[in-house]
Amino acid sequence: MKVEKIFGLILLFVSICSITSCDDKNENVQEAIPFHLKKHYYEVALRGYNSIPIVNGSGDVNVFVEDEEIVSATYNGELFADQQKGVILVEGKSKGETTIKITDNITRESETVSIKITDSxxxxxxxxxxxxxxxxxxxxxxxxxxxxxxxxxxxxxxxxxxxxxxxxxxxxxxxxxxxxxxxxxxxxxxxxxxxxxxxxxxxxxxxxxxxxxxxxxxxxxxxxxxxxxxxxxxxxxxxxxxxxxxxxxxxxxxxxxxxxxxxxxxxxxxxxxxxxxxxx
Incomplete structure (x- = not known):
């Protein structure tokens, strides 16, 4: 009888820990504001720079450049300045047009930005x-x-x-x-x-x-x-x-x-x- 009670208590403890762990994970996802961009078109001068602010979502994003011969893009997160989650710095490498796909790794939402490289x-x-x-x-x-x-x-x-x-x-x-x-x-x-x-x-x-x-x-x-x-x-x-x-x-x-x-x-x-x- 004692063994059954002990075994039952162990099962109850494991169940509570499992539920708490799931709740914590769900809470982390729920706390992330939905990710979206207000602007989907940017121009960058040849050999110049422009920035794409990330102001919502989790702040944990992945950046994919369609044509890396035209632009390069790097993400700097955890800025916490002016309510920004981070900023993507875009550099113009050669004239042309391409796109950058930005994906929030937590919310799984994606946005695509069109980039045009102009004369310097x-x-x-x-x-x-x-x-x-x-x-x-x-x-x-x-x-x-x-x-x-x-x-x-x-x-x-x-x-x-x-x-x-x-x-x-x-x-x-x-x-x-x-x-x-x-x-x-x-x-x-x-x-x-x-x-x-x-x-x-x-x-x-x-x-x-x-x-x-x-x-x-x-x-x-x-x-x-x-x-x-x-x-x-x-x-x-x-x-x-x-x-x-x-x-x-x-x-x-x-x-x-x-x-x-x-x-x-x-x-x-x-x-x-x-x-x-x-x-x-």
């Missing part, structure tokens, strides 16, 4: 300016494509993002000109923006010829030269080694418009993304 570009946030077109608050994008396009965007202060449509656009060119000062040769870099404008340089629309607006790039740092080389494919020859130091941070771009004397100061940003559906 440089972003410049205008911080000081008396220019009628390139005003303070404008972000200028110089695109590394055959047409050498540029786009200028205004900031939507309410949403803290750029407007989806450009404020103005045109073409650009970069060159170096040799001058002589006090019998000494100097090489000066220039940025020329070509767009439809009035006589003061303000951007206007209409069927009118475009005008060149030439800017002297003042005292560029080695960082500025190298950003233009890597992102825009500009060959500065030996200008990088001979770059002069200034009192500004390395990422500052100072320019002066030749004909009107307008002054512009901007910050180069190699990680800032142009609004989507603008570039090929």
């Amino acid at each position: 570009y440089v972003a410049c946030h205008i911080t000081e300016s008396n220019h009628p077109f390139l005003k303070m608050g404008i972000t200028l994008f110089l695109i590394n494509n055959e047409a050498r396009n540029f786009y200028a965007f205004q900031m939507n202060d309410m949403h803290h993002t750029l407007y989806e449509k450009p404020y103005g656009y045109g073409a650009y060119s970069l060159c170096v000109e040799k001058t002589t000062k006090d019998s000494k040769a100097e090489f000066i870099p220039y940025l020329t923006l070509t767009y439809t404008s009035d006589e003061n340089g303000s951007y206007i629309t209409g069927e009118i010829p475009q005008t060149d607006h030439k800017f002297n790039i003042l005292h560029p740092s080695q960082f500025v030269y190298r950003v233009f080389e890597s992102k825009l494919g500009v060959n500065w020859d030996n200008m990088v080694e001979n770059a002069t130091r200034s009192n500004y941070p390395d990422n500052i771009l100072q320019m002066q418009e030749e004909s009107m004397g307008y002054s512009i100061i901007g910050e180069l940003d190699t990680d800032y993304n142009i609004p989507e559906n603008i570039l090929d």
